[in-house]
Amino acid sequence: MEAKFISYRKESYSEIETIIRSIEHLDYMNKRRTVRDFSSKPIPKQIIENIIMAASTAPSGAHKQPWTFCVVTNPELKSKIKAAAEEEEYESYNGRMPKDWLEDLSYLGTDWHKPFLENAPALIIVFKKSYDLINGQKRNNYYVTESVGLACGFLLEAIHYCGLVALTHTPSPMNFLIKLLERPENEKPFLLIPIGYPAENTMVPDLKRKVENEVIKFFK
Numbered sequence: 001m002e003a004k005f006i007s008y009r010k011e012s013y014s015e016i017e018t019i020i021r022s023i024e025h026l027d028y029m030n031k032r033r034t035v036r037d038f039s040s041k042p043i044p045k046q047i048i049e050n051i052i053m054a055a056s057t058a059p060s061g062a063h064k065q066p067w068t069f070c071v072v073t074n075p076e077l078k079s080k081i082k083a084a085a086e087e088e089e090y091e092s093y094n095g096r097m098p099k100d101w102l103e104d105l106s107y108l109g110t111d112w113h114k115p116f117l118e119n120a121p122a123l124i125i126v127f128k129k130s131y132d133l134i135n136g137q138k139r140n141n142y143y144v145t146e147s148v149g150l151a152c153g154f155l156l157e158a159i160h161y162c163g164l165v166a167l168t169h170t171p172s173p174m175n176f177l178i179k180l181l182e183r184p185e186n187e188k189p190f191l192l193i194p195i196g197y198p199a200e201n202t203m204v205p206d207l208k209r210k211v212e213n214e215v216i217k218f219f220k
């Protein structure tokens with residue numbers, strides 16, 4: 001395909017305005033927390049569509065956008081997902097996860113029970129497309145994990161921006177989702193993200209984020 005270029009203009013700001021924006025944005029991002037207790041208040045479909053389309057603006061290898069976002073609001077299907085996820089998680093917490101891992105998680109207070117899979121008004125299950133299937137023909141995708149990871153990051157920011165909360169849940173293994181959601185052979189489950197409004201009096205762990213010199217190395 002021949003490249004076609006169009007002109008692109010990006011709004012920019014004075015240095016002081018840029019500094020202020022960076023501080024405000026950091027402060028805003030620092031307010032995002034993973035939430036495990038959801039109110040059952042539904043989310044209008046339009047909002048879910050818009051946050052997913054914001055996620056789908058993420059950069060991807062060769063602009064293949066190798067992702068599918070499945071949205072589940074149906075209570076029966078949510079219950080099936082919960083039952084299957086809890087079956088796997090029970091095994092994980094009772095033998096599959098090594099002692100160190102369980103110790104690292106203990107301050108989060110997680111266990112094999114996953115009530116949020118029924119309580120959250122919507123579950124977004126993100127699938128990565130290892131390759132595309134176009135009229136039965138396989139077409140390569142590139143940097144699929146990086147691309148889908150970026151899209152999930154964009155999704156979490158969009159959720160936060162709208163005043164909603166989410167949880168990045170990784171039941172393991174996740175293959176039951178392929179069956180329950182009848183996904184084609186080229187799609188693999190990547191993350192399960194319940195979204196909604198926080199329940200009243202939601203508590204979150206008192207965690208601290210790393211400071212500048214722990215995550216940044218400047219080179220002269």
Ligand code: IYR
Nearest residue numbers: 089105110111169170171172
């Ligand atoms: N998938 C399990 C365990 C779990 C693992 C990590 I790493 C976490 O940060 C949190 C939980 C679960 O969802 O409970």
